[in-house]
Amino acid sequence: LSFYTSLTHQTQPEHPKILMELQGAAKMTWQNYQEKGLPERKNYTLPCLISECSFPRINSSAILAYFQEIQRVTVNNHTIQEIIQQLKKLMPQGAPRLNVTVPEDHFEQKCFTSAILQQFSNCMDRIHNAKCSTVAKRNVQ
Amino acid sequence: EVLSEPVPLTPESLKVSINSPRQRLNLQWSVHNFLNHPEQQMIFQIEISRINTSNIIWVGNYSAIVKWNQVLHWSWESELPLECATHFVRIRSMMDDSTFPKPKSWSKWTSWEEVDVHDTLGHDTLFVFPKDKLVEEGANVTFCYVFKSNENNVSCHLEGEQVHGEQLTSNVSAFKLNNVPFIRRTGTNIYCKVNGGEPAAGIVLYVSKILEEPKDFSCETRDLKTLNCTWDSGDDTGLQIQSSQSYTLFESFSQKKKVCKHKNWCTWQVTQDSQGMYNFTLMAENYLRKRSVTLVFQLTHQVHPMRPHYFSVENINSTNATVTWKVHPIGNNSTFLCQVELHHEGQVIQQKNVSIKVHGECLLSEMEPDTHYFARVRCAYGSHFWKWSEWIGQKFTTLEAAP
Numbered sequence: 001l002s003f004y005t006s007l008t009h010q011t012q013p014e015h016p017k018i019l020m021e022l023q024g025a026a027k028m029t030w031q032n033y034q035e036k037g038l039p040e041r042k043n044y045t046l047p048c049l050i051s052e053c054s055f056p057r058i059n060s061s062a063i064l065a066y067f068q069e070i071q072r073v074t075v076n077n078h079t080i081q082e083i084i085q086q087l088k089k090l091m092p093q094g095a096p097r098l099n100v101t102v103p104e105d106h107f108e109q110k111c112f113t114s115a116i117l118q119q120f121s122n123c124m125d126r127i128h129n130a131k132c133s134t135v136a137k138r139n140v141q
Numbered sequence: 142e143v144l145s146e147p148v149p150l151t152p153e154s155l156k157v158s159i160n161s162p163r164q165r166l167n168l169q170w171s172v173h174n175f176l177n178h179p180e181q182q183m184i185f186q187i188e189i190s191r192i193n194t195s196n197i198i199w200v201g202n203y204s205a206i207v208k209w210n211q212v213l214h215w216s217w218e219s220e221l222p223l224e225c226a227t228h229f230v231r232i233r234s235m236m237d238d239s240t241f242p243k244p245k246s247w248s249k250w251t252s253w254e255e256v257d258v259h260d261t262l263g264h265d266t267l268f269v270f271p272k273d274k275l276v277e278e279g280a281n282v283t284f285c286y287v288f289k290s291n292e293n294n295v296s297c298h299l300e301g302e303q304v305h306g307e308q309l310t311s312n313v314s315a316f317k318l319n320n321v322p323f324i325r326r327t328g329t330n331i332y333c334k335v336n337g338g339e340p341a342a343g344i345v346l347y348v349s350k351i352l353e354e355p356k357d358f359s360c361e362t363r364d365l366k367t368l369n370c371t372w373d374s375g376d377d378t379g380l381q382i383q384s385s386q387s388y389t390l391f392e393s394f395s396q397k398k399k400v401c402k403h404k405n406w407c408t409w410q411v412t413q414d415s416q417g418m419y420n421f422t423l424m425a426e427n428y429l430r431k432r433s434v435t436l437v438f439q440l441t442h443q444v445h446p447m448r449p450h451y452f453s454v455e456n457i458n459s460t461n462a463t464v465t466w467k468v469h470p471i472g473n474n475s476t477f478l479c480q481v482e483l484h485h486e487g488q489v490i491q492q493k494n495v496s497i498k499v500h501g502e503c504l505l506s507e508m509e510p511d512t513h514y515f516a517r518v519r520c521a522y523g524s525h526f527w528k529w530s531e532w533i534g535q536k537f538t539t540l541e542a543a544p
Contacts, residue, residue: 037301037330039341075326075381106273106382107343110330 015090019058022086023124029079030121035110044115048123058127060090065098066116073102073109083120151248152185152213152232157256159223160216164271166223166256167216170232172207180208182237186247189217190229192310194253204237222270224262225285225313229253259287266290267342269297269333275347275383277429278323282346285315286333297333300324323348327381350376352386354432358423360409361445361527365472368409368440370421377404378427386427393420411440444471444522448531449479449501452518459510459542466501466533468520474498476523481505482534484515496523510542 047062064087071080103109155170172183182204189199203215219228233250262268266289276282288295291311297304299318306316321329332343353375360370370390379385388401390409394416401407409421417440425432452466468477476496481503483491495503497520505516517534521527 034325035327035330037298037332039298039332039334039343041340043340106328106345107330107332110327110345111343 018086018089019124019127022083023128025079025083025086026117026121026124029077029083030117032079033114033117035114038111038114041111041115044112046116046119046123048120049127058090060087061092061095062098063087063120064091065100066120069100069102070113070116074113150234152234152251154212155230155232155251155254157228157230157254159256159258161223161258162271162273164219164222165216166219166228166230167214168230168232169212169214170251171210171212172234173210180206183207184235184237185213185215185232186235187215187217187230187232188250190253191221191226193227194229220281221283221315222274222285223256224258224268224270225283225287225315226309227255227257227259229255262287262289265342266339267295267333267335269331269342269344272344273328273347273382274344275349275380275428276321277349277351279320279351280348282318282321283315284318284331284344284346285309285313286342288312288333288335294336294338295333296336297331299331300329318346321346321348323350326379347380347382349380349383349427349429350378352378352425352427352430352432355388355423355425355434358421358434358436360419360421360436360438361443362411362440363445363447363471364469365440365444366411368411368419368443369406370409370423370436371406372423372434374405374425378429383428386425389424389426391422391424393422394418417441439525441472441522442525443527444525445528446471446477446520446522446530449518449520449533452533452535454516454535454537457537457539459540460508461504461506462508462514462516462537462539464501464503464505464516464518464535466518468497468499468501468530470499471522477501477520478523478526479503479518479520480529481516481518483508484517485512508539510539513538 046066047059050057050059064084067080067084067087071077071084074080103112150172152170153173155168158167160167166189168187185203185205187201187203188197190196191198199217205213207213231250231253234248235245268287270285270287274282286295286297289312293311295314297306297316304316306314308314328345328347330343331346332341334341355372355374358370358372360368362368374386374388377385385404388404388407389398390401390407391398392409399407399409418437419440420435420437422433422435447469449466449468452464454462454464456463464481476498479495479497479501481493481495482489483505491505493503495501501518508514513536515534515536517532519529519532521529
């Protein structure tokens with residue numbers, strides 16, 4: 001779990017566990033998002049990681065802001081609620097709240113939601129895969 | 142004396158406005174300088190053209206009794222979103238009064254009133270309409286794209302599948318969707334994109350399940366104080382932009398009404414002064430439709446007594462036992478018909494009917510010594526049978542026979 005600890009630069013021991021649970025929730029949320037027939041959107045991007053010195057850190061405050069807005073425009077989605085709860089645990093003290101604006105138009109709202117959920121799922125997968133390759137390297141040395 | 146027909150009066154001050162979400166053109170006009178009649182029966186003929194004035198798509202008549210200088214109103218629903226094409230409207234009139242002999246003649250047409258929305262579309266280049274339209278499952282819907290360029294390499298997709306339409310003008314194409322199905326509460330996704338071009342534009346078509354007439358509408362009371370009405374509501378027609386259907390009870394004798402909180406049951410307080418007969422209308426309603434069913438009944442014919450209580454088996458010996466119980470009183474001086482059953486090894490071996498007021502008692506006899514039995518009772522309202530109450534019962538064992 002040390003890899004996850006470096007990802008969050010947090011001192012709390014449970015953070016790596018939270019990230020692992022977030023990865024599961026992110027995948028499920030994206031897979032359960034049943035909106036078919038939406039075009040790919042490049043103009044909606046999620047700032048998932050903060051690149052600091054040599055190691056990227058998860059941008060929990062930004063992601064939280066995005067998911068709180070998505071929750072506002074989606075109908076009682078429990079996994080989004082779970083992601084929000086987990087992200088709140090990762091929030092650095094006094095972190096500024098990012099201002100995120102969801103499109104007013106319903107079709108664009110769906111495109112926005114779809115893009116963010118997919119990017120978050122991919123981002124958490126990349127983190128997970130990066131962790132696996134780090135552990136593998138350490139086992140080789 | 143038959144009057145010669147006056148010169149027909151051309152309608153004036155024709156104004157056309159748009160209700161875009163409802164895809165309606167709203168017309169208003171008036172007729173001036175009547176002769177010496179305070180009011181006049183007239184027929185108005187309306188023509189509607191699309192894209193250009195020669196392309197007439199609708200003609201219809203509208204009759205009205207017209208007062209001097211009265212402003213008349215009329216509206217027309219377009220199957221094509223009004224943003225998709227320029228529309229033109231003109232109108233003429235004819236006297237329709239028996240004092241004037243036939244044949245009659247039409248007035249001159251007003252000039253064409255043009256209704257163009259394109260210049261209000263905004264700075265994007267690709268648009269899809271209608272935005273957030275709400276229809277019922279099975280409806281026919283027309284959508285279109287408007288592309289502010291004459292190249293025509295735009296493709297449109299319904300739930301990811303490409304669909305093909307009819308080109309209306311060099312930069313507008315219309316797509317007819319027949320018998321649209323319900324797909325999900327968040328709506329059906331439609332988008333168009335310029336092949337190899339900028340981001341797509343899209344709309345959500347909200348297709349609602351059809352509101353059904355409530356089924357199995359029934360009311361009953363357990364105490365002559367509260368009526369409990371239930372029904373089968375069928376499909377929930379709620380969508381992201383339309384709340385589920387609502388239900389309202391209306392009682393015509395008392396003229397009272399109650400908006401129900403639940404989608405398949407509702408309670409109604411029986412007041413002291415209330416009548417014995419009830420005529421209920423249950424109204425189901427959503428944004429698109431209303432459905433209602435009625436039910437007429439006598440209150441005392443719908444009594445469903447509560448489960449009896451204080452049930453016990455007493456004076457048990459080797460062959461006999463006495464069961465006693467109490468009913469919840471209903472109204473004043475009511476009687477109950479109760480049914481007692483004796484079971485042995487899952488079989489009903491005795492059944493007795495007893496008429497009681499509040500306290501019930503029944504002797505069970507001819508039983509076997511040292512044997513396990515189960516006794517139970519249920520009751521119905523004595524003056525008019527509607528439903529049995531729930532059962533209440535108890536196991537017991539007869540004593541061994543004396544040596």
